[in-house]
Amino acid sequence: MKYIFILTALSMLLSGCDSREISGSQQDEEAKALALKLAVSSHEDSASSEAALYFASLINERSKGQLTVSASFKPNNVSERELIASVQKGEVDFAVVTSSKMSYLYPSLELFDLPFFFTDHEQVTQVYESPAGKLLLNSLRKKELVGLAFWDGGFKHLVTTFPMETISQLDQRRFRVTESAIIKQQFSAWKSLAIPVSDEVVTQAFSNGDLDGEEITLSRLSARRIAGQKLYLTRHGHQTQILIMSEKANAKLSEAQKTLINSASNIATSFQNEISHRKDHVALANLREEGITRQPPDSLLADLKASSSNIMEHNRMRIGTAIIEQVLQGKENWNHPHPDKLIVALDADMIGGSAISGLSIRRGIELALEEINQGGGVLGKEVELVVRNNSMVPSRGLDNIAIFSELPNLIAVFGGISSPVVLAELDLLHQHKILMLAPWAAATPIVSNGQNPNFVFRVSVRDEYAAQFMLDGALSVSKKVGFLLVNNGWGRSNFEGLTKEMERRTLAPVHVEWFDWGEKNMGNKVKNLVQKGVESIIFVGNAVEGEKFVYQLAKYPNPPVVFSHWGITGSEFARRSESALRAVDLRVLQTFTFVENNTPEAKTLVQRYHRRYGTKKESDIYAPSGTAHAYDLMHMLAIAAEKAGSADMSAIQKELTKLDRYNGLLKQYRSPFDRGKQDALTSEDYLFAHYKDGSLYPLESDR
Numbered sequence: 001m002k003y004i005f006i007l008t009a010l011s012m013l014l015s016g017c018d019s020r021e022i023s024g025s026q027q028d029e030e031a032k033a034l035a036l037k038l039a040v041s042s043h044e045d046s047a048s049s050e051a052a053l054y055f056a057s058l059i060n061e062r063s064k065g066q067l068t069v070s071a072s073f074k075p076n077n078v079s080e081r082e083l084i085a086s087v088q089k090g091e092v093d094f095a096v097v098t099s100s101k102m103s104y105l106y107p108s109l110e111l112f113d114l115p116f117f118f119t120d121h122e123q124v125t126q127v128y129e130s131p132a133g134k135l136l137l138n139s140l141r142k143k144e145l146v147g148l149a150f151w152d153g154g155f156k157h158l159v160t161t162f163p164m165e166t167i168s169q170l171d172q173r174r175f176r177v178t179e180s181a182i183i184k185q186q187f188s189a190w191k192s193l194a195i196p197v198s199d200e201v202v203t204q205a206f207s208n209g210d211l212d213g214e215e216i217t218l219s220r221l222s223a224r225r226i227a228g229q230k231l232y233l234t235r236h237g238h239q240t241q242i243l244i245m246s247e248k249a250n251a252k253l254s255e256a257q258k259t260l261i262n263s264a265s266n267i268a269t270s271f272q273n274e275i276s277h278r279k280d281h282v283a284l285a286n287l288r289e290e291g292i293t294r295q296p297p298d299s300l301l302a303d304l305k306a307s308s309s310n311i312m313e314h315n316r317m318r319i320g321t322a323i324i325e326q327v328l329q330g331k332e333n334w335n336h337p338h339p340d341k342l343i344v345a346l347d348a349d350m351i352g353g354s355a356i357s358g359l360s361i362r363r364g365i366e367l368a369l370e371e372i373n374q375g376g377g378v379l380g381k382e383v384e385l386v387v388r389n390n391s392m393v394p395s396r397g398l399d400n401i402a403i404f405s406e407l408p409n410l411i412a413v414f415g416g417i418s419s420p421v422v423l424a425e426l427d428l429l430h431q432h433k434i435l436m437l438a439p440w441a442a443a444t445p446i447v448s449n450g451q452n453p454n455f456v457f458r459v460s461v462r463d464e465y466a467a468q469f470m471l472d473g474a475l476s477v478s479k480k481v482g483f484l485l486v487n488n489g490w491g492r493s494n495f496e497g498l499t500k501e502m503e504r505r506t507l508a509p510v511h512v513e514w515f516d517w518g519e520k521n522m523g524n525k526v527k528n529l530v531q532k533g534v535e536s537i538i539f540v541g542n543a544v545e546g547e548k549f550v551y552q553l554a555k556y557p558n559p560p561v562v563f564s565h566w567g568i569t570g571s572e573f574a575r576r577s578e579s580a581l582r583a584v585d586l587r588v589l590q591t592f593t594f595v596e597n598n599t600p601e602a603k604t605l606v607q608r609y610h611r612r613y614g615t616k617k618e619s620d621i622y623a624p625s626g627t628a629h630a631y632d633l634m635h636m637l638a639i640a641a642e643k644a645g646s647a648d649m650s651a652i653q654k655e656l657t658k659l660d661r662y663n664g665l666l667k668q669y670r671s672p673f674d675r676g677k678q679d680a681l682t683s684e685d686y687l688f689a690h691y692k693d694g695s696l697y698p699l700e701s702d703r
Contacts, residue, residue, distance in 0.1 A: 033063075033065050033066055033067060033068050034066065034067050034068070034252060034253075034257075035068050035070070036059075036067060036068065036069045036070075036093040036094065036249060037069070037070055037072070037092050037093050037094070038052060038055075038056050038069050038070065038071045038072070038092070038093065038094035038095065038096075039071075039072055039073070039074050039083055039086075039092050039094070039095045039096075040052045040071065040072070040073055040074065040095070040096045041073075041074045041080050041083060041095070041096060041097050041098065041101075042096060042241070043220065043223050043224070044073065045219075045223055045279075046219055046220070046223075046279075047151075047152075047154075047219065047272050047275045047276035047279050048096050048151050048153065048241050048272060048276075049073075049096075050271075050272075050275060051096075051151065051268045051269070051271050051272030051275065052071060052094075052096050052243070052268070053071050054267075054268050054271050055069075055094075055243070055264050055265065055267075055268035056069035056070070056071045056094075058263075058264035058267060058268060059260065059261060059264050062260055062263075062264065063257065063260055066257065067257060067260070067261075069093075069094065074095075076199065076200050077200075079198075080097050080098060080101040081101060081104070081179075083095055083097060084097055084101065084102060084105070084145075084244075087145060087244055087245070087246045088143065088144040088145060088246065088247075089246075089248070090246045090247075090248030090249060092246065093245060093246050093249040094148075094243065094244065094245050094246075094249075095243075095244055096151065096241055096242070096243050096244075097241065097242055097244065098153065098178065098239060098240070098241055098242075099112045099113070099150075099239075099240040099241065099242055100112070100113050100178050100179065100180035100182075100183065100239075100240075101178065101179060102140075102242065103179075103180055103181070103182075104179070105140075105143045106136075106139060106140065106142075106143060107318055107319055107320070108136060108139070108319050108320050108323045109136065109240075109242075110180060110181065110182045110315065110319055111312075111319060111323070111324065111327055112238065112239075112240040113180045113182040113183050113186075113237065114182055114237075114311060114312050115186045115189075115236050115237050115304070115305070115308040115311065116236055116237075116304075116305045116308065116309075117237075117238065117312070118155075118238045118331070121152060121273075121277055123331050123333075124152055124238060124240075125152070125273060126330060126331055127327055127330045127331045128149075128150040128152075130326075130327075130329075130330030130331075131326065131330065132323065132326035132327045132329070132330040133150060133327075133330065135323065135326065136150075136323065136327075137149070137150070137242075140242075140244065141247065144246070144247045144248070145244045145245070145246065145247060146244065146245040146246070146247055146250045147242060147243075147244055148242075148243040148244065148245055148261070148262070148265040149242070149243045149265045149266070149268070149269040150240055150241070150242055150243075150269075151240070151241040151242070151243060151269060151272045151273070151276070152240070152241075152272065152273050152276045152277075153217060153238070153239030153240055153241045153276070154217035154218060154219055154220075154238070154239055154276060154279075154280050155217065155218075155235045155237070155238050155239075155280075156215045156216060156217055156234075156235075156236060156237040156238060156239055157215065157216065157217075157218065157221075157231055157232060157233050157234050157235060157236070158175075158213055158214075158215055158231075158232045158234045158236065158296075159213055159214055159215070159216050159221060159226075159229045159230065159231050159232070160173070160212060160213035160229065160230055160232065161206065161211075161212055161213065161228050161229055161230075162212055162213070163230075164213075164230075164232050164294075164296065164300065165296075165297060165300060166297075166299070166300060166303070167190060167191075167300060167303040167304060167307065170190045170191060170192045171191045171192070172191065172192070172193060173192045173193065173212040173213060174192070174193045174195050174210065174211050174212045174213075175187050175192050175193065175194060175195065175211070175212065175213045175214055175215065176195055176196075176197045176202055176205070176211050176213070176214035177194040177195065177196055177214075177215070178196070179196060181315075182311060182315065183215075183237075185308075185311050185314070185315075186236075186237070186308050186311060189307045189308040189310075189311065190304060190307055190308065192213075195210075195211060197210075197211065202214070202226075203224070203226055206226045206228075206229070207226075213229075215236070215237060217239055217280075218279075218280045218283040218284050218287065219276075219279045219280060219283045221283070221287065222282075222283035222286055222287060229292065230292055230293075230294055231287055231292050231293045231294065232294045232295075232296045233293060233294070233295055233296065234296055234301060234304065236301075236304055236305075243265060243268070243269070245261070310611070310612055310613070310614065312324065313612060313613045313614060314613070314614035315614075316359075316613075321350075321351075321355055321356075321359055322350070322351035322352075322355055323351075325350035325351050325355070325358075325387065325389055326350075326351055326389070328387065329350075329387065329388055329389060332386055334403055336407070336408075337384070337386050337407065338384040338386070338409070339409065340381070340382075341377075341381055341382045341383060341384040341409065342377070342378055342379065342381045342382070342383045342384070342409050342410075342411050342641075342647055343383070343384055343385075343386055343407055343409045343410045343411065344365065344369075344383060344384075344385055344386075344410075344411060344412050344413070344414065344634070344637070345385075345386050345387070345388070345400075345404045345407070345410060345412070345413045345414065346358070346361060346362060346365065346385060346386070346387040346388070346413070346414045346416070347388055347390055347397055347400045347401065347404070347413055347414070347415060347416060347421075347425075348361055348362075348387070348389070348390060348414070348415065348416025348417065348418075348440075349389065349390060349391055349392045349416050349417055349418060349570075350362075350387060350388075350389040350390075351389050351391060352389075352391040352392060353392075353542065353543055353544045353571055354392060354416075354417045354418075354542055354543060354567070354570040354571050355570075355571070356569075356570050356571050356572065356622045356623055357416060357417035357440055357569070357570025357571070357623055357626055358387075358389070358416050358417070358570075359622060359623075360570070360622050360623035360624070360625075360626035360627045360630075361414060361416060361439050361440060361626045361627070361629075361630040362385070362387060362630075363609070363612075363613065363622075363627050363630075364439065364626065364627035364628060364629065364630025364631035364632075364633075364634070365385050365414060365630045365631070365634050366385060366612075367605060367608060367609065367612070367627070367631055368630070368631045368632075368634035368635050368638075369383055369384075369385060369634060370608070370612075371635075372634070372635070372638050378411070378638050378641045378642060378647075379641060379642065379645070379646070379647060383411075383638070388400040388403065388404075390416065390418070390421055392416075392417070392418040392420070392421060392517075392542075393421070394418075394420055394421050394423075394424035394425075395424075396421075397418075397421040397422070397424060397425050398424060398425060398428060401413065401425050401428050401429060401432075401434065402428070404434065405428075405432040405434060409647065410434070410649070411435070411637065411641055411647050411649060411652060412434075412435040412436070412437050412637050412649065412652070413429070413434055413435065413436050413437070414436075414437045414438075414439060414630060414633070414634075415436055415437070415438045415439070415440065415441050416440060416441065417440045417441060417542070417567065417570045417626075418441060418490075419441040419442060419443035419446060419488075419489050419490035419493065420443075420488045420489045420490060421441070422436065422438060422441045422443070422446050422456075423443060423445060423446060423489045426446070426449050426451070426456070429455055429456070430451045430455055433455060433649055433650050433653075434455060434649060435455050435457070435637075435649045435652060435653055435656075436455055436456045436457070437456075437457055437458075437459075437630075437633045437634075437637060438456060438457070438458035438459075438460055439458075439459055439460055439626055439629035439630040439633050440460050440570070440625075440626050440629065441458075441460065441490075442460055442461040442462060442463050442466060442490065442493075442565070442566075443463055443489055443490050443493040444462055444463045444464045444493050444496075444497065445489070445493065446458065447462065447677075447678050447679050453650070453653055453654075454676070454678055455649070455653055456678060457633070457636075457656055457673055457678050457680075458678065458679050458680065458681075459629040459632050459633045459636075459666070459672075459680045459681060460591070460625075460629050460679075460681065461565075461566065461589060461591060461681065461686065462679045462681070462682075463490070463493040463494045463496075463497050464493075464497045465497075465681075465682055465683040465686070466494065466497070466565060466589055466683070466686070467494060467497030467498040467500070467501050468497070468501050468683050469589065469683045469686045470498075470538050470563045470565070470589060471498060471501050471502065471538065473536075473563045473587060473688055474536040474537075474538055474561075474563045475507075475536075477535060477536040477561045478535035478536050478561075479507065480510050480533055480534055480535040480536065481502075481507075481509055481510060481534065481535075481536050481537075481538065482509055482510050482511045482512065482513070482529045482532065482534030482536070482537050482538070482560070483495065483498060483509050483511075483512045483513070483537070483538050483540075484513045484515070484525060484526075484529065484537055484538070484539045484540070484541070484549065485512070485513070485514055485515075485538075485539075485540045485541070486514075486515060486516075486517055486540055486541040486542070486545065487514045487515060487516055487517070488517055490540065490567075491514070491540050491541070494538075494540045494565065495512075498538060510532050510533060510534050511528060511529055511532040511534055513525040513528060513529060515541065515545055517542075517545075518544055518545070519545055519548070520544070520545075520548050521548070522545070522548040522549045522551075522552045523552050525549075526549065526552040526553050526556075527552075529560065530556055530559070530560065534560050535560050535561070536560055536561045536562075536563060537553075537560045537561070537562050537563070538563050538564075538565075539562055539563070539564040539565065539568075540564075540565040540567070541565070541567055541568070542567040542568060542570070542571070543567070543568050543570065543571030543572070543573040543576075544571075546564065546567070546568040546573055546577070547573060547576050547577050547580075550562070550577050550580040550581060550584050550586060551577065551580045553580070553583075553584050554579070554580035554581075554582075554583040554584050559583065559584055559585075561585045561586075561587070562584060562585065562586040562587065563587050563589070563688070564586060564587065564588045564589065565588075565589055566588055566589045566590060566625065568588065569588060569590070569623050569625070569696065570623050570626065574691045574694045574695070574696075575694055578694065581691050585690075586690065586691065587688040587689070587690055587699065588688065588689050588690065588691075588696065589686060589687075589688065590624075590625050590686070590687050590688070590689045590696065590698075591625045591628070591629070591666065591681060591685050591686055591687065592624055592625045592628040592629075592665070592666050593618075593624050593625075593687070593689060593696065593697070593698050594606045594609075594618040594619075594621050594624050595618045595619055595624075595695070595696070595697050595698065596618075596697075596698065597618070601663075601664075601665050602665065605631070605665060606618055606621070609621060609627075619693070619695030619696070619697070620695070624696070628665050628666045629666070631664075631665050632662070632664035632665055632666055632669070632680075635662065635664065636656065636659060636662050636664075636669070636672070637652070637656070639655075639659065639662060640652050640655035640656040640659060641655070643655040643658075656673050657673050657674060657676075657678070658674070659671070659672060659673055659674075666681075666685070667685060687699070
């Protein structure tokens with residue numbers, strides 16, 4: 001089917017001008033219809049242009065005269081930003097625009113500009129159709145836009161006027177770029193100069209010698225050729241386009257009309273996806289026939305990828321760690337990920353209120369794997385990390401374990417912050433004989449679970465020991481101790497340990513208050529503790545409850561001193577509670593800190609952390625205990641797997657119980673998992689820290 005666009009200027013489109021000749025009867029009929037306008041920023045022969053007209057024709061045909069959509073190309077003198085603004089204002093009803101041109105409105109869209117982020121078209125489509133893709137589209141509502149669909153703009157390659165065999169040949173070369181902070185960082189990582197040049201003058205810029213290259217899709221290059229250029233098939237990036245609708249136009253539609261438009265969007269999206277791939281194949285064949293294509297050396301591709309590999313992490317918080325994790329999960333092939341590698345999995349809260357805890361564990365594993373893989377991997381294979389979010393919901397954790405259990409190359413699962421999640425998973429883990437490595441969740445029964453053999457190994461706090469440590473701290477202030485505890489498996493585990501420890505000392509708590517997970521009303525509970533004369537409070541809860549707790553406590557003059565379990569550190573608790581923390585003396589249980597840690601292991605790792613994740617100082621490192629625990633656990637897993645000589649988790653489990661020693665980041669471990677204890681840390685490994693300027697610092701008395 002061949003489609004012809006109505007080629008009008010955008011100003012004509014905005015004024016509602018239609019170049020078709022309409023009869024009187026047609027005018028009467030269409031006067032009753034809602035006339036809508038669509039603008040496309042792609043070139044005329046692109047897949048997106050054809051799909052846009054197909055989308056318009058579907059609406060025209062199926063609405064039976066209720067809706068009419070006229071289509072036009074964006075004029076050269078109108079930028080994509082101006083077009084997007086016109087859609088926001090309701091002057092244009094639909095548009096197809098490049099995602100990178102929308103990132104100034106919504107930085108999360110810069111995910112699609114990350115270098116070497118996608119490997120193939122199937123992975124791209126998988127992300128577009130995933131819950132994360134739908135979330136990204138829905139989020140455009142905040143900007144007066146309705147995101148209808150992502151369209152595949154094709155993989156990008158490098159075109160140059162100079163030979164490109166090594167990465168050093170890119171030094172100080174001038175590349176034409178689009179308006180994207182990520183793309184500019186990409187070329188900066190390659191030591192090239194990023195030069196923004198409009199479409200209208202790009203040919204002249206090359207002719208004048210002002211540009212040495214650009215990144216471009218195959219179909220775009222096929223439509224616009226510049227003499228002397230060579231195409232290097234790098235596939236280093238991908239272009240995403242978005243079909244958007246004005247929120248103002250959407251508000252005028254009936255529910256039936258909205259359904260019709262969504263249906264047309266789905267059909268046009270499938271059409272666009274199909275012809276996009278076909279046009280890419282045709283364009284590549286034509287370009288090869290012209291003799292301008294080059295296959296870059298594998299060493300060059302490896303250097304380009306390595307040099308730009310940290311860009312996502314350096315932009316994680318600006319883009320949004322939650323959406324990054326959802327997109328990463330969405331693009332993974334869960335049927336059989338990385339079949340040529342060994343797999344370790346992480347099941348943790350990656351997008352919820354304690355997402356920082358999951359991130360800290362992820363980074364500890366990544367830093368360890370970087371060393372392990374550089375040293376030859378495990379059993380001669382590279383080890384890859386795959387991650388699934390559980391949002392601290394036990395049912396999601398169980399779903400994740402079920403998915404992990406199907407992976408033939410799995411050697412262990414790392415757990416997250418939530419004790420209730422891990423406790424719920426214990427039976428399923430042992431049913432499938434899956435190793436669970438616990439770098440955070442602290443409930444005593446996680447390890448003391450009655451299973452033989454026991455597949456859970458922990459480098460973390462154990463509530464039984466934590467109770468003694470926190471109580472010692474609280475009693476150093478006053479014997480008038482009160483508890484404020486979350487009413488779940490974790491809180492009850494702590495309550496049992498605390499009451500036993502107090503009974504051993506012939507003491508009793510002055511008052512105990514319980515709260516539900518996620519509870520926001522802490523006023524009466526704090527009031528009860530204060531009125532009962534409590535002078536030191538032991539708090540066991542996570543960030544959401546912790547924020548409300550310290551906010552209420554800060555209202556009192558000379559409030560009780562708080563000794564908190566470490567659940568609050570797996571989030572942005574300090575930033576959100578900054579004002580309350582100035583009035584409350586809060587001391588947090590920890591096991592490790594990079595701050596003022598002068599051990600060679602810590603100093604070396606912190607430098608690697610800064611390089612990989614873009615931090616500047618030790619206090620910038622999120623939830624350091626989680627990172628340290630995961631780092632040490634990953635190394636101990638690798639040692640045990642090598643000794644087992646097999647990826648079989650039962651064999652690795654036996655070797656972990658026999659592990660003799662490991663000089664780790666946190667300490668020198670000596671038989672950490674022998675005699676069935678499988679908890680590598682004791683209360684001697686704990687310390688108290690306090691918040692200063694939003695970061696955790698060890699208390700002077702603990703150094």
